[in-house]
Amino acid sequence: MSVFPVVLSQSKFIHRDSVKYPLEERALQFGDGIYEVIRIYNGSFYLLDEHIDRLYRSAEAIKLTFSVSKTELKELLSELVVRNNLTEDGKIYMQITRGSAPRDHIFPKNVEPNFYAYVQALPRNLQNLKNGVSVITHPDERWQNCYIKSLNLLPNVLAKQTAFEQGCYEAILHRDGIVTECSSSNVYLVKDGKIYTHPTTRNILHGCVRMAIERFVADVGIQLVEEPFKIHDIQEADELFLSSSTSEITPIIMVDGQKIQDGKPGEITRKLQKAYEKDANILENLITNV
Ligand SMILES: Cc1ncc(COP(=O)(O)O)c(C=O)c1O
Numbered sequence: 001m002s003v004f005p006v007v008l009s010q011s012k013f014i015h016r017d018s019v020k021y022p023l024e025e026r027a028l029q030f031g032d033g034i035y036e037v038i039r040i041y042n043g044s045f046y047l048l049d050e051h052i053d054r055l056y057r058s059a060e061a062i063k064l065t066f067s068v069s070k071t072e073l074k075e076l077l078s079e080l081v082v083r084n085n086l087t088e089d090g091k092i093y094m095q096i097t098r099g100s101a102p103r104d105h106i107f108p109k110n111v112e113p114n115f116y117a118y119v120q121a122l123p124r125n126l127q128n129l130k131n132g133v134s135v136i137t138h139p140d141e142r143w144q145n146c147y148i149k150s151l152n153l154l155p156n157v158l159a160k161q162t163a164f165e166q167g168c169y170e171a172i173l174h175r176d177g178i179v180t181e182c183s184s185s186n187v188y189l190v191k192d193g194k195i196y197t198h199p200t201t202r203n204i205l206h207g208c209v210r211m212a213i214e215r216f217v218a219d220v221g222i223q224l225v226e227e228p229f230k231i232h233d234i235q236e237a238d239e240l241f242l243s244s245s246t247s248e249i250t251p252i253i254m255v256d257g258q259k260i261q262d263g264k265p266g267e268i269t270r271k272l273q274k275a276y277e278k279d280a281n282i283l284e285n286l287i288t289n290v
């Protein structure tokens with residue numbers, strides 16, 4: 001079942017070999033793949049093992065066989081950073097798909113996964129880290145297996161776009177009023193000295209920065225309660241913050257146009273930001289000096 005030679009691409013009839021994107025690739029046709037985004041500070045990975053372990057868990061969850069071992073993959077990623085002379089702050093994006101094959105929902109036989117990774121410079125967003133961000137609330141319209149870091153991100157994209165169109169940074173997602181996470185980050189509520197966040201069920205992604213926060217709380221002497229909170233708890237919150245590899249630990253100061261307390265980043269959030277800078281060996285300690 002090969003594709004006939006003349007293909008319609010951007011309203012032009014061209015030969016299938018001239019099309020710039022792959023025609024029959026499972027990530028493009030089905031979102032059939034997984035990915036990771038790994039933070040780099042001063043040319044060194046942060047939370048590399050956590051990301052690699054999660055990648056292989058995602059692969060297993062979608063029954064994708066990837067023949068490169070974890071050790072080999074880590075070596076390849078390190079070499080990629082070196083070959084690009086990346087010595088500043090950046091990130092690696094990598095994805096593995098079920099491969100290129102004639103379109104059929106059923107898994108193709110004897111097809112190698114497509115795997116790529118690239119690096120980009122990514123300075124820390126000091127403005128957001130210092131001052132905090134505004135967010136909206138939005139229904140969580142995703143599937144039931146959000147613990148898999150899959151390429152099916154359309155509901156996340158639509159929620160984040162809605163936030164952007166309202167001048168906001170993120171969308172806090174909820175299922176029937178129960179907060180799960182954000183479109184591309186985990187979310188936490190602070191009340192009476194305790195931090196509340198959704199348990200790591202199938203309904204959220206277990207963030208690598210969240211794993212780090214699970215370590216930090218003991219040092220900072222704060223209890224992390226893995227209990228979901230509700231949308232209507234938000235306005236009573238003492239503090240709110242989100243976490244991800246690209247956003248680090250970012251204070252949330254406004255939700256749906258309503259300030260959280262005095263609209264300034266809270267004390268516990270600041271403590272965690274400082275713990276993050278220490279853990280990631282960030283030399284500038286810009287938050288620490290706020
Ligand atoms: C839906 C979702 N939740 C949480 C996170 C945070 O994960 P991490 O801390 O591993 O970056 C992400 C990151 O992209 C995400 O897409």
